[in-house]
Amino acid sequence: MPSSHNQGICKSRDQKADYSNYGSEISVCAPSSGAGGWRITTSDVRGTYIDQSGNKRGAGYSQGQGYTNAFDRSGFGGTSSACPLVAGICALLFSIKPDLTSQQVKDLIQKTARRIGDGASYDPQSHSPYYGYGCIDAASAAQAILSEITKQVDENSDDDSDVLEMAQETALAGAQ
Template identity: 40%
Template structure:
């Protein structure tokens, strides 16, 4: 259960108020408030029970705009709209709960302990570093600001390979050794992932020669977290060199799915167990480690050794 930490801090006696009542229940997840400046909202209650914070309004930041669903004047019809007047920990708590819902959509088999662990490990540390203790906890921010993308990725990475809820997978990457290619178009965007939905990280010019490390769903991977459309690259030749693992890692979770590409949308091709050692050849911009040809794992569950 997600509970709002509470507002109106300091209280009427001008003394800071800590979390109490339902939000302090040991089985609950207490959500405090932060603002768009990644600082604590001063009205938010705080305390050792704080588990996570979520963005809302306060202290000069931009507030939350959310959808509304109200009854019409006749008491029967439904009126849909938007409001920017829903703030405080009252909006922070359902935002965090919504992230949990996304996690469960990605992996319905998550336990409460796994949900808490993922929220804790995926959170972004915001505010001053001295606000956190040696265990990474803050009485103001909990374990940090909730990160929806990272939480969903970590949840999906724990999905059982036999689960019927797994989404359909894009074509698996095909290893191309160490070929080279020449850019044929006037310019070519380099993206952070194998698709046009990924951000552009730089541009290449016509005639540039690039390494073609592997092909992923119509894109060439040309470096760590760098992909270009194969439609605008002419393949030149192969260079027979062996890949070299730059680092080693140890699996720090009970098990870890190995996927055919750097995303939870790719199919599961294997499974690692806790304390298994892996070679890490590269890390994508989204935090996925390539541990072999067409074999990727989420870096959040691998400890570099």
């Protein structure tokens, strides 16, 4: 499927997570907690809501499964944290340059991913069955788009400097 994205999961210390998928289909990997890694901290929804049956429910993530209705959670991990991370980085890239196609974003995150793990696991095309093209790198991907925009602005005119400045501010805010 041309618009799909298969990712692996690495630990925060740039090692393959035991629960990660692997194989030739892996595009990139994204960090998650994993045994021996730093924990992922996230925010959660607070309060309650009334469901369709009229029952009062906690608005937080997965009530009763180790998550609470607290404002933050430091035990967040697995694909529940890695997949939204990749989706958020893709959204950042689309916010910088909305006319990108999904294939262009996929190509960009593969091209700008940083190699991790055993270098011997990468083939001559820079692909690893464990890490894909490496760990997704938001700052490198955003910088690649900004460099392209800068080049286009320089080639076309000086009148687009406000567009460039806005794109740079968006990228810097999102990549932090």
